[in-house]
Amino acid sequence: MQLKNKTKPNLKVLLSTATCALLGTASQASTEESWEFDTAIMHYAEIDRVSATEAIIAGKKTFANDEVLNLKLTVDALTGASPNGATAQPTAQTFTRPSGNGQYVVNAGETPLDDTFHDTRVQLTGQWSQPLLSDYVVSVGGNFSKEYDYMSASINGNLARDFNQKNTTLSAGMSYAYDVIEPEGGLPTPFSSMVIGDSNESGFDEAFNHTRMGSDDSKTTLDLLFGVTQVINRNMIVQLNYSYSTASGYLTDPFKVVSAINASGVAEDYIYENRPDERTKHSFFGQTKYHFDTGILDASYRFMTDDWEIDSHTVDVMYRIPFDNGHYIEPHLRVYTQSAADFYQPFFSDDQIMPQYISSDYRIGDLDTYTVGIKYGLPVGNGNELAFRLEYYHQTPKNNGIEAVGVLNDVELYEQVDAIIAQVTYSF
Known part of the structure; x- marks a missing residue:
């Protein structure tokens, strides 16, 4: 939401984009036949872990008959070290790289990180929206992204209907995605043991290949969204959404392992994880925007639950404070727990029965996160805008009730993550 003048904005237009954004669909925001562009550079850096740089250019063409074309190109470059799922140990640990080419050593007491993590992703999104009859807006679009070992393609559509002198809008949408993963080194067989060695060693290649079950696999995802947007008064608007998502296919992370430990907590083996091949999510989302005399409050809450028994809560609050010269600041707070x-x-303890599914990926474990930051924007002439955003991100993985044994009590099993997010945007 951008304030380029001192008048109160059309809050319904500003909030209507939120429903469509969940499915990648576009919204109607202008009737002038012109192009508008947004460009951004963002850098995300975790301390001693992954860093990512993202460049975005988005263009919107609005035609005289209220038809809208949205195009966006995103390029991501990621590098650094990523947790491989194994637990820290009081002694050094040696792991084979996911490709089978080479090894890496993790120092005593440190969380095992795979330092070969790097990738580049290119994503192209297109969306077309237009009025249909007197009170309907229809939108269709697609998305394609490609990185070194992953491809994703999706299509989507959305239909919105205005009621009550356009103060109430009902919307429904869907998207369908098809993803293919083809990691270097192939897909590991679930529960097989990591072969520690090097391709130069005799017999290593044969042993490594025995832990592979193929070179690639795929998954499909269907998302459905139903929403209502209601103008309360000239200062306030509210939106409520329900979304249903179901994914099936290869949902395991081929780069993650689980430490198999003995009664003393010493890792004796590393087994490849295995996740269910289906996942269904239900999400409930509420958002409100309120225009005070001194600024605009944007607050939202989301609850998500799925059949993996993950429940999450997200609270996101921004408050834009405009100044007479067209400048503004926007504090931001986001709190998330799952x-x-x-x-x-x-x-995994060697005295327990082998489960059907297992993963030590902290991203699907108990965790809390918060993000706090501020954005500063200023006009640069001809209706253009330059903005800077700086945020601090903190993540705290938590124990889900599994008791540490032996030497595991002497190491950090749930290492916290800190990151800095910096972004520059230019709209013209």
């Missing part, structure tokens, strides 16, 4: 998947285990 419960663990029913098959999440930080490690």
Whole structure:
């Protein structure tokens, strides 16, 4: 939401984009036949872990008959070290790289990180929206992204209907995505043991290949969204959404392992994880925007639950404070918490029965996060705008009730993550 003048904006137009954004669909925001562009550079950096740089250019063409074309190109470059799922140990650990080419050593007491993590992703999104009859707006679009070992393609559509002198809008949409993953080194067989060695060693290639079940696999995702947007008065608007998402196919992370430990907590083996091949999510989302005399409050809450037994809560609050010269500042706070998947285990004990599914990926474990930051924007002539955003992100993985044993009590099993997010945007 951008304030380029001192008048109160059309809050319904500003909020209507939120419903469509969940499915990648566009919204109607202008009747002038012109192009508008947004460009952004963002850098995300975790301390001693992953860093990412993202460049975005988005263009919107609005035609005289209220038809809208949206195009967006995104390029991401990621590098750094990513947790491989194994637990820290009081002694050094050696792992084979996911490709099978080479090894890496993790120092005693440190969370095992795979330092070969790097990738470049290119994503192209297109969307077409237009009025249909007197009170309907229809939107269709698609998305394609490609990185080194992953491809994703999707299509979507949305239909919105205005009521009550356009103060109430009902919307329904859907999207369908098809993804293919083809990691270097192939897909590991679930529960097979990581072969520690090097391709130069005799017999290593044969042993490594025995832990592979193929070179690639795929998954499909269907998303449905139903929403209502209601103008309360000239200062306030509210939106409520329900979304249903179902994914099936290869949902396992081929780069993650689980430490198999003995009664003393010492890792004796590393087994490849296995996740269910289906996942269904239900999400409930509410958002309100209120225009005070001194600024605009944008607050939202989302609850998500799925059949992996992950429940999450997200609260996101922004408050834009405009100044007479067209400048503005926008403080931002986001708080997120989630419960663990029913098959999440930080490690596997050799005295327990082998489960059907298991993953030690902290991203599906118990965790809390918060993001706090501020954005500063200023006009640069001819209706253009330059903005700077700086945020701090903190993540705290938590114990989901599994008791540490032996030497695991002497190491950090749930390492916290800190990151800095910096972004520059230019709209013209």
